[in-house]
Amino acid sequence: MIQHNGHANGHSAPEIPDLTIIGAGPTGLYAAFYAGLRAMSVRIVDSLSEIGGQLTALYPKKYIYDVAGYPKVLAEELVKSLYEQCAQYNPEILTDTKIENLAHEGDLVKLTTSDGRVLYSKTVIIAAGVGAFTPRKLENPELQAWEGKGLYYFVKDPAMFYDKKLLVVGGGDSAMDWAMALGNKSTMTLIHRRDKFVAHEDSVNKVKAMGVPIKTFWELKTIIGENGVIRKAVIFNNKTKEEETLEVDAVLCNLGFLTNLGSIKDWVEIENGGVKVNHAMETSMKGVYAAGDIAWHAAKLKLIATGFGEAATAVCSAYVQVTPGASFFPGHSSTTMEKKEKEGKHQPA
Ligand SMILES: Cc1cc2nc3c(=O)[nH]c(=O)nc-3n(C[C@H](O)[C@H](O)[C@H](O)COP(=O)(O)OP(=O)(O)OC[C@H]3O[C@@H](n4cnc5c(N)ncnc54)[C@H](O)[C@@H]3O)c2cc1C
Structure with missing residues (x-):
């Protein structure tokens, strides 16, 4: 990059x-x-x-x-x-x-x-x-409000995610590239709304081999924070409607352009x-x-x-x-x- x-x-x-x-x-x-x-x-x-x-x-x-x-x-x-x-x-x-x-x-x-x-x-x-x-952005105005304050569409400085709890959203090459670059340097979960990735197969395999948890059919529902700092992300399974709350410091969305x-x-x-x-x-x-x-x-x-x-x-x-x-x-x-x-x-x- x-x-x-x-x-x-x-x-x-x-x-x-x-x-x-x-x-x-x-x-x-x-x-x-x-x-x-x-x-x-x-x-x-x-x-x-x-x-x-x-x-x-x-x-x-x-x-x-x-x-x-x-x-x-x-x-x-x-x-x-x-x-x-x-x-x-x-x-x-x-x-x-x-x-x-x-x-x-x-x-x-x-x-x-x-x-x-x-x-x-x-x-x-x-x-x-x-x-x-x-970058294609999340449409929910509540989520948009976190842009630049823990919710990102671009990585300007990878070091800002080191040692952080990071949620990566997306299933394309950018999501996989950042998962490969940051997977070992942060505590990462990756969610994707489908089970088909639009990324190079080799990259997906590398991310899996790194042990990054990948949750397919999961999407971001909301972000919970206090004093302008992100604390949690609520995600949901778009098939079962099940919800889960993850402790996160930052959310990185790669939703295409x-x-x-x-x-x-x-x-x-x-x-x-x-x-x-x-x-x-x-x-x-x-x-x-x-x-x-x-x-x-x-x-x-x-x-x-x-x-x-x-x-x-x-x-x-x-x-x-x-x-x-x-x-x-x-x-x-x-x-x-x-x-x-x-x-x-x-x-x-
Ligand atoms: C999936 C895919 C596969 C492809 N495979 C091939 C292939 O095998 N062989 C081949 O020859 N071609 C291929 N192409 C086409 C090829 O990528 C394009 O022809 C090529 O990228 C065109 O280059 P460009 O520099 O003219 O424009 P782009 O690559 O589109 O770059 C233009 C840049 O201008 C910037 N920009 C635009 N407006 C502004 C503005 N107002 N201010 C500042 N910046 C601006 C954009 O952000 C962008 O970075 C493929 C395309 C796709 C999508």
Whole structure:
């Protein structure tokens, strides 16, 4: 799990980067690498707390068979490699940052986040996939009131659950990942409303082997606490209606994600549910490009492989925008990087 906030290698870059990439899915991460290759300063923002887009949020343990150069690769391993590749150029990565608005201000693009922060950039690539992911939340308002006070949908710091009595809710990959990561470090019970898991079988087996009690057909009914601290969780069996009260310090819900194009449709022209782009991945807004699942053109294929190609094109378009007169063609990395390495100008991480 790659959680990040700040510069990949710790050093800081200019406050107004050449390029801001909205979305840290495979397309956004590859765009960050490619922009680094073209010596652009880069900021990546993502609404989620982890990078990797759909690969991390929806199928980290599934193998992907159609990424060039890999006979097969685990989704989470591909994210790790993409991160390492772009980290060579030290992009600034801001997770838990959702972009709510884009507008021109002079020659710059002004990005406003959902919590009111304002970021400026010379150019922008929208690599927002299927839109911002938000965790599916419990609907009961009584339970919602505990959010952030012992009830969590994201793990920002795993250590906060160490030595705690923890109830994990969910049967997908995220629930199993956290059960594997925290099962030996906390006193854990895992409940799932069905007996079928939507997680990788190997992960479920590992959690079982760790001895984590797994209760299927059980759901969370209510949380009991005092002075703003969770003490107990009442769970119920959705078949027998039997109830049980567990002593818990925290509840971690992994109920999947909702996606929403949200305000993106107000920024740029939309066609067929995606951001309309031309051959150079330009959108209807000057200095703003799109790539990956979010981009729409007549020959669209929503695949990781095509997202990489679109990312390279979008970066070269952005590069020419910030470097007037520069060549659109980046040259061959096998030649340009060899030259830079000989001159000591490129030290891969
Ligand atoms: C189960 C499953 C299996 C798949 N298997 C394959 C496969 O085998 N091969 C293949 O090629 N493809 C596969 N795909 C499709 C592939 O995952 C997508 O094509 C790919 O993830 C698109 O990458 P992306 O970077 O464009 O978008 P995404 O991966 O969707 O990432 C976009 C990111 O942008 C962020 N974002 C969105 N809006 C905002 C905003 N306003 N502010 C900040 N952040 C924002 C989101 O949080 C997200 O992290 C699969 C998809 C699924 C669901």
